[in-house]
Amino acid sequence: MKKFDRTSVIGMLLMGAIILYIMYTRPTPEEIQAQEEAKQEQVQEKETPEASTIATPEFTNTVASTDSIGRSQLQNRLGAFAYSGTLPSAREDVTVLKNDVLELEISNKGGHIVKATLLQHKTFDSIPVYLIKDGNSQFNISFSTTDNRNLNTKDLFFEPVLSKNGDNEVLTMRLKVSPTEYLEYRYELKQGDYMLDFGLKSQGLARVFNTGQPMRLQWDFQGMRHAKSIEYENRYTRLTYEYDGGKTDKLGQAGDDDEIVSDLSWMNYRQHFFSSMLLTDTPFKEAKLYSNDLLKNATDADQETEFTKEYKADLLLTPRNGELDYAMNMYYGPTDYKILKEYDRNLGEAMPLGWGIFGFLNKYLVIPFFGFLTGFLPAGIAIILMTIAIKLILSPVQYKQYVSQAKMKVLKPEIAAISEKYKDNAMKKQKETMALYSKAGASPAAGCLPALLQIPVFYALFTFFPSAFGLRGESFLWASDLSSYDEIAKLPFKIPFYGDHISLFPILAAVTIFFSMRLTTGNQAMQQPTQEGMPDMGKMMKYMMYFSPLLMLFFFNNYASGLSLYYFISNLITIGIILVIKKYIIDEDKIKAKIEVKKAKPKKQGRFQKKMAEIMEQAEKQKNAKGK
Numbered sequence: 001m002k003k004f005d006r007t008s009v010i011g012m013l014l015m016g017a018i019i020l021y022i023m024y025t026r027p028t029p030e031e032i033q034a035q036e037e038a039k040q041e042q043v044q045e046k047e048t049p050e051a052s053t054i055a056t057p058e059f060t061n062t063v064a065s066t067d068s069i070g071r072s073q074l075q076n077r078l079g080a081f082a083y084s085g086t087l088p089s090a091r092e093d094v095t096v097l098k099n100d101v102l103e104l105e106i107s108n109k110g111g112h113i114v115k116a117t118l119l120q121h122k123t124f125d126s127i128p129v130y131l132i133k134d135g136n137s138q139f140n141i142s143f144s145t146t147d148n149r150n151l152n153t154k155d156l157f158f159e160p161v162l163s164k165n166g167d168n169e170v171l172t173m174r175l176k177v178s179p180t181e182y183l184e185y186r187y188e189l190k191q192g193d194y195m196l197d198f199g200l201k202s203q204g205l206a207r208v209f210n211t212g213q214p215m216r217l218q219w220d221f222q223g224m225r226h227a228k229s230i231e232y233e234n235r236y237t238r239l240t241y242e243y244d245g246g247k248t249d250k251l252g253q254a255g256d257d258d259e260i261v262s263d264l265s266w267m268n269y270r271q272h273f274f275s276s277m278l279l280t281d282t283p284f285k286e287a288k289l290y291s292n293d294l295l296k297n298a299t300d301a302d303q304e305t306e307f308t309k310e311y312k313a314d315l316l317l318t319p320r321n322g323e324l325d326y327a328m329n330m331y332y333g334p335t336d337y338k339i340l341k342e343y344d345r346n347l348g349e350a351m352p353l354g355w356g357i358f359g360f361l362n363k364y365l366v367i368p369f370f371g372f373l374t375g376f377l378p379a380g381i382a383i384i385l386m387t388i389a390i391k392l393i394l395s396p397v398q399y400k401q402y403v404s405q406a407k408m409k410v411l412k413p414e415i416a417a418i419s420e421k422y423k424d425n426a427m428k429k430q431k432e433t434m435a436l437y438s439k440a441g442a443s444p445a446a447g448c449l450p451a452l453l454q455i456p457v458f459y460a461l462f463t464f465f466p467s468a469f470g471l472r473g474e475s476f477l478w479a480s481d482l483s484s485y486d487e488i489a490k491l492p493f494k495i496p497f498y499g500d501h502i503s504l505f506p507i508l509a510a511v512t513i514f515f516s517m518r519l520t521t522g523n524q525a526m527q528q529p530t531q532e533g534m535p536d537m538g539k540m541m542k543y544m545m546y547f548s549p550l551l552m553l554f555f556f557n558n559y560a561s562g563l564s565l566y567y568f569i570s571n572l573i574t575i576g577i578i579l580v581i582k583k584y585i586i587d588e589d590k591i592k593a594k595i596e597v598k599k600a601k602p603k604k605q606g607r608f609q610k611k612m613a614e615i616m617e618q619a620e621k622q623k624n625a626k627g628k
Helices: 006-025 029-047 068-086 230-235 337-343 357-374 379-421 426-440 444-453 455-467 504-527 537-555 561-585 588-600 607-627
Strands: 052-055 060-063 094-098 102-107 113-122 128-132 137-144 150-152 159-165 168-178 181-189 195-203 215-224 237-243 247-250 257-271 274-293 307-317 325-334 487-495 499-503
Touching: 068 168, 094 168, 094 181, 102 181, 102 325, 113 137, 113 274, 113 325, 128 274, 215 257, 215 274, 230 237, 230 307, 237 274, 237 307, 257 307, 337 357, 357 379, 357 455, 379 426, 379 455, 379 561, 455 561, 499 504, 504 537, 504 561
Parallel strands: none
Antiparallel strands: 052 060, 094 102, 102 113, 113 128, 137 150, 137 215, 159 168, 168 181, 181 195, 195 325, 215 307, 237 247, 237 257, 257 274, 274 307, 274 325, 487 499
């Protein structure tokens, strides 16, 4: 008999055990059929539309209504809001609201607007104006729950229901805890309107919200570029807001700025000619506002950056009886004073129209008059006609200025004689000069006063043209857009403070301002006597005569061509008025004769003149005493 070694015996025993195990554990025909049916059910579950995908910052998982493990994971993460993740709407779909001027896309995830398109407006490169697109806006409510969870609505899924309210489209987005308990966003878009109603409320969540912890509405936003000159657009991109029962204010124009305000009623993320606003009937008790200039970090190599400024708002929500209920509005549209004032909510203050008298002139004179002209005329012609009208209205003021200059010119020989006679006695010279002015009824200040009266109009128009929405896209002569610069040549390099192009209207305005200042300031400088111990006004005016055109040339090269057109026409008219007044209206011989008549009459000094004479006499005596 053949002998087996120990290893072979063990091997044979193991093989026999394996065979016996396989035979013993082989499934019966009934078990095999049951396994095949279970596999078929799993395939059907993967294909069924009830399966939904949940995406959160920490995990992405497919949860079916019968998947107990998935529901358990949702419950662990979301607590009461796990129900929202089991609904068919728990996926990143969007619902569209649209009228003839505005199209909005609202996402199931977060329930907020992810795309806002202005249908009747284009950017400088002829693409639609998007105020929200590609994640530049995040709208979120941050809150705590009674089971110690901190949640953000931007990470959760809302269920959309689209309906009608008359002719208006209505979209309700509900973040559900159960079929009858939810947090709701309600959007209602009216026909032909940039303003939509927005409601924020909760139902049956008093048991879920931990109102002992602050609930905050957060809106982060990046302003997108729409204009040819992003630097110019950024200059007028600013966060403005209303608070404390009607007060308005704004964050810094350049750099970073932040503010904490009470009782905020609206805020505007202004993007020069377009605005994104949030308004509330119930003011937010506390609002933290923040603005960051994104363009300041751009280098010469990336000036084509997509964004101008970054805005953030952190608003404190105040629950009532454990529930939220806010009636609000959202506005996505033009920064147009005519449109904004129709809402009767003080929204005109969102525009940079100037403060005090400057804003008053713009709101009640300039804007209505320009709107009237553009109602039947092209914008360029309207600017010219408005400029002519303003110059005609101000012509009496200018006439008084030129008369004063003519008087000073007539008195110049006598003033020179006084200066020569008392060249070693400044006090006496000043006293005699003032006496001459008093007798002749002339004063150097009389020429400055009319010029000062024109400053409010000048500044009002300076603030009006850059914010005039009616100029946007309007062409005139070689300017393709009066709200932007009128480029006639592109430079192969960039000049600091000037740019990489040449604009023609600023050049024309600079030339005309030089000649108009030469006709006015130049003559006045020659007639102005130099007082001892005082700066030489003649030299200062001469420097201004050359400095002002250069400032115009550099500063306005990137500005709205409509503003440069206004200054060009205004200076042309000024030159014409000066020449007409000097040649046909003002007769220097008659002025001289009138001055002689006044000088011959005894003139009683007023209290102020007497006081000034006494002060000068005392100063002269003190000087003489020191000299001894």
